[in-house]
Amino acid sequence: MYAGAVAVPLIVGGAMVSAGELRAEDLPHLVVADLFVAGIATVLQAVGFWRFGVRLPIVQGCTFAAVGPMITIGSQHGVTAIYGSVIACGVFILLLAPVFSSLLRFFPPLVTGTVILLIGLSLMDVAAGWAGGGAGAEDFGAPGHLLLALFTLVVVLLLERFAPPAVARVAVLLGIVTGTLVAAALGRVDASGVGEQAWFAVPQPFAFGWPTFQAGSVLAMCVVGLVIMTETTGDVLAVGEVVGRPVGKRQIADGMRADGLSTVLGGVFNTFPYTAFAQNVGLVSLSGVRSRHVATFAGGVLVVLGLVPKLGAVVGAVPVAVLGGAGVALFGTVAASGIRTLAACRLDSRALMVVAVSLGVGMLPTVSPEIYARTPGWFQTVFDSGISSGALVAVVLHQLLCTGRHTGQEQASAALRTAEVATRQH
Template sequence: MYAGAVAVPLIVGGAMISAGQMAPDDLAHLVVADLFVAGIATILQSVGFWRFGVRLPLMQGCTFAAVGPMITIGTNHGITAIYGSVIACGLFMMLLAPVFSTLLRFFPPLVTGTVILLIGLSLMSVAAGWVGGGTGTPDFGAPSNLLLALFTLVAILLLERLAPPAVARVSILLGIAAGTAVAALTGKVDVSGVAAQDWVGISTPFAFGAPTFEVGSVIAMCVVGLVIMTETTGDILAIGEIVERPVTRRAVADGMRADGLSTVLGGVFNTFPYTAFAQNVGLVSMSGVRSRYVATFAGGVLIVLGLLPKLGAVVAAVPVAVLGGAGVALFGMVAASGIRTLASCRLDSRALLMIATAIGVGLLPTVNPEIYAQTPSWFQTIFDSGISSGAITAIVLHQVLCTTRHTPQENAAAAAEAAGVVGLRR
């Protein structure tokens, strides 16, 4: 999950640098802050205290569902508005956790699968910018950048096909390492920022200033919060089944409440919303290691990594084109997991129309970023993100078109079948 975890601060940080909201040197800070809070969130979820934490072997990391809205918020209102909306989202999740089970009917697999598919499709524009070497850079689209991205992607595919299972599980991380090594041989790796970083450091709360709370931004991030809670519910159900521990409604609420608290900590420590990573769901199933204390130990490792700023600088030095090659596979996996979730649903004509419309609305700002340029700023904040607009469309159309054609029993059966893939991201 390391590659997925650090990808979110790299994406959002890169967008904020391009928008003039951050200095390039701040990117390393985002990476180590992300790892530090991810470790705390993992320990909180696996060990638990009082009514926080589901006490199952779950790894926590930044969710890709928030990437689009956060970039929009940061571009329009500044980076402090991102952290204000993240804190508000976390509080919203904690308050809603006890009653969220009554809202689950609005997020059946048909809606969740559509949203996950949109996450992957929307992020492909980010991957395309990376493949070219960084949108707006002088050498964007240079053959050397394209070849570097292609080499990274091929390395990932070869590792998946030829490497032993234990190695194939980290194929994306090893592919990034291989691409970076080739880039270093061609002089495309700049490690000058590594020396300037301390060996040991602690993330400073509100390093970019006091958070600001913009209404449209808060609403957009709360929509993301609903998606996060849905994803986490799927992961909790899947892990509970694997470790043969029945998951109660209270346990689900405790897990979502822990997500909310972790997200609040993310806003305080200059990082982003947190959720359970489905990569770990598959790993628990394949390895048979079911102890939650293994996840607890891994959370401790993440905290240690988050206290080493030089490591953050090393990760930030990875060439953008290398990330592009990995991004094609990574974001494509997200989209494919959404398709797998939809494949478990009963897809009649109304369901197909709902999916098609939600995807169409969600992709409008991706294929034409200026489409909402003449609308009010609050509208842009919500609908400039294809994920937010697509999710809202899917929820509304499902209630209008599909509730009478998909009974609660059918939706429950589909949810049980798709639980292992609902939370896959990044």
């Protein structure tokens, strides 16, 4: 989970550095703030208070669904617009939580699988930029960068194949560590910023200025909010099934409220939207540890890590080529998760058309970044992110082409099959 958690601030922060919105020395702050709020979000979800928190062993972290939209928002309107839209997204989730269960019919496995697949494919552009040495670098694509990325990826694969199960579960993190050590031996690691950071500090709210609220940005993030809520619902149902605690509409709404509050805190502390980590479902099943207090302890560990700025500086010193090799595996896993969800669906000709057109529209800004350059600003904010545009198209096309063709029981069966497949895979 750690490797996935720190990936989001590194992706968004790196893009903002390239856009001139942040400085390279701001990246450590993004990392520790992310861990700090992830810990609070995990404790909130596991322990709960009043109507916040589903009270299950669930670990929270930044969602990849928001990466593309946030990069688009930050590039067009500045980093403060990112945090304004994140806060608005959190409030949107809070308000919609009590009634979201009635909207689940708009997000069957066919739609969610397509969106998850699109998230993974869209992020491959980021992995490619990392593997080449960083988008815009003078020596982009140099053999040294590509070989370092390849070495990291090979280490991840070897650990996955030959390491004991307990070690293989953190193959991506160990691959990043090994790749960084090799890069350090080759003189490719700049650790000068580590000594400048304090050992202890509380993340500062609104460190980059007061949030700004731009209409198109808020709309794009509210679309992401719907995806987050759907993702959380699936994870909560699956964890409830594994631990033997049936989850009803009230518990789902409580989990949504915790997501919404955590996302608002994310905007305040200069980090991003939060959701349940899907990998948590498989780990709960695999380990047999079903106590929510274990997740609470994990949340406490994340909070402590978020109070150590030197740790953020260490993560920020990891060469981007190393992150590129790990990113290929990490983002590819996200895409494969979407394929796994789609495999549990009945893919007739109309369903295939929903997937095909949604993927096609969603990939347009990735393969042709200037395609919407002449459109109005609000349109660019929504559609320059393939994730938000693909999600919108998937929801609309599913309603036009597939509504009424499958009963609610069939959709529920497909969702259950997806959870069972995920558990077996993990």
